[in-house]
Amino acid sequence: MIYLDYQATTPLAPEARDAMLRWLDGPDGAGFGNPHSPHRMGRQAAAAIELARDRVAALFPAGGKVIFTSGATEAVNLAMRGTRSHRSGSDGGEGAISVSAIEHAAVLDTAKSLGRCHELNVAKNGQCNTKQDLPADTRLVAVMQVNNEIGTIQPTVDWHRKAKESNALYLCDVVQAFGKMEVTGADMIAVSAHKLHGPKGIGALWIRNGLELDEVQTGGGQESGLRSGTLSPALCAGFGAAAHEAKERMSADMDHVEKLWTRARDLFDGWDINGSEEARYRGNLNIRRKGLDVNRLMSECRTVMFSAGSACASGSGRPSHVLKAIGLSDKQAKNSIRLGFGRYTTMDDLEAAAKQINDAARSQGVLQ
Template identity: 55%
Template sequence: MIYLDYQASTPLAPEVAAAMRPWIEDKFANPHSPSTWGREAAAAIELARDRLLGAIGLDEGRLAFTSGATEALNWAIRGTLERSERRRIVTIATEHAAVLDSCEWLEGQGVQVVRLPVGRDGLVDLETARAAIDERTALVAAMLVNNEIGVVQPVAELAGLAHEVGAIMLCDAVQGFGRLEIPAGPHLVALSAHKVHGPKGVGALWMRKGAEPRPLLHGGGQEMGLRSGTLSPALAVGFGEAARLADECRGRDCDHVEKLWQVALSSFSDDWTINGSVETRYHGNLNLRLDGLDGARLIGELRNIAFSLGSACASGSGRPSHVLRALGLSDREARSSIRLGFGRYTGEAELRSACRHIVRVAREQQEWAA
């Protein structure tokens, strides 16, 4: 199996598995217990928190662990609107479903939601954003690196527009954390462990002091009185170790991804079109389309290669990608698109081999259709 689905999830780093193992097998105490074992577990969680804060690299903030990025985004959006008298959200049409669906739910509660369009390159126009972000705006929500097409949105500039009108800026940094520098402007940043070679089931919300959202979960208030629920030391430790590795390996990972990007580009002819900006994107995400291709059928025909049509959260729905449709692609063009994701543990030879097989089977599809 050749794994090219890094945007859906990344392989667990061996160092992360080793760091988690004692907390799975032997050190099972509740970290909120006053016992010696409980205090030891709590100390391990605080070390993990410090490692995450260090890897994020932003000042004057604190971090709460969550069950994943979906919870972090829901908490950030709904909790911010609950603490604000303003009733307007500005976001982007290509955001993750966790953002768009949360906004849609709030829309049903009387909140005005502005979904900014993107160009053919997948990028938001800043003048359009400036016109939408005004004194009525409580929250601006934007993804740093798009999970489907890899384009990098101008988060720093959007944060500046939010600051000008006193709005809160939320950055979904799930696909960017550990790969790109997180801009200093956001008040809230959502993260996920399993997108940086950590375990599934744990995420985090970074919060600038004074911008903490109202609690979404109520109970014991274990996370600084803001988020309730017993934390898993194993998951927190795994996330912390993944963050440490991402920080330590960032330069090497970036160089490796650039080599892989060149390998992938050289494997596809001019008949294939890259979806989204070629220049303003993370190069570990290659979203391509070929006229007449049946992407879903291609995946079925290449069972030894793991890749996708788009977001893993929506691929099973049967609907064309909302991201690709926002770029102006027709339903047919969207269904003729595939996403290849690669990173730290992808080999150049295996990527070249996978691309060769994809091109061959895609050509066979075209020949049968002719």
């Protein structure tokens, strides 16, 4: 099989797997201790978690703390719910959340569930339009760094500035950028380990120094009193190792992805690209062909793992809200596929996959 769905998840790095194994050992290995216990095994597990925290923190801007969570979705919820009291409305109610129209469902749905939510419009190139004003009641702005469906890099520096000017906080989902490029500044940053070759089931929320969040998940008071629950040393160690490896290999990984992108653009000549080609993470190729039956294409290319859209929304039958936001019709959105590649993708893999996809598209008569 050929894996081209790096935006959905990434292969576990060998370094992350090795780091996890010690903390999965049974009685003989004695790596199963509770990191919140005061005895030797507990202290060893706690030390492993703090090492992992330092390694993850090294990918963030200076001047903040890392809170481990079960993933980016929980991190987003902690950020949005933990800042509900920030800049309350004059009527005593909570202020509104302003989000870009192409945010991940974890951001959009959480914002909508909390009351007043304003959607910020997006240009045809897939970037959130910085010329629009923030509504006066905005308490929190959420604009991601790299879009998960079309890979467009957002003007996060400008949105952070606009949030400050409006006395609002700024939350940035950097799931698709973390470990692949430098992370821009924010008040809070949400990440997930399995998008940078770490394990599933763990993520983090970075919080800038001086910002206090309300407790959202009550219990034992772990994670600075913000996220109660026993941490998994194995998951934390895997996340830390993946982050360390990503930092060491960031330049090499980016060069490799650039070469794959350049080749992919040749291999898929004649396909239309969705979103900006310039302001884009090169490991994301979202393309379309008029009249393409994507379900049939995927059925005929069963050994190639790619996506018809966001993995989190697959099976819903609805056109991608991201593709709709950049002006595509329902038909155009449903004629689109997403190919994601990265560190472990070989050129041979890419070329073999492109041949299968292009041959299947030709059999439908939508490609010469």
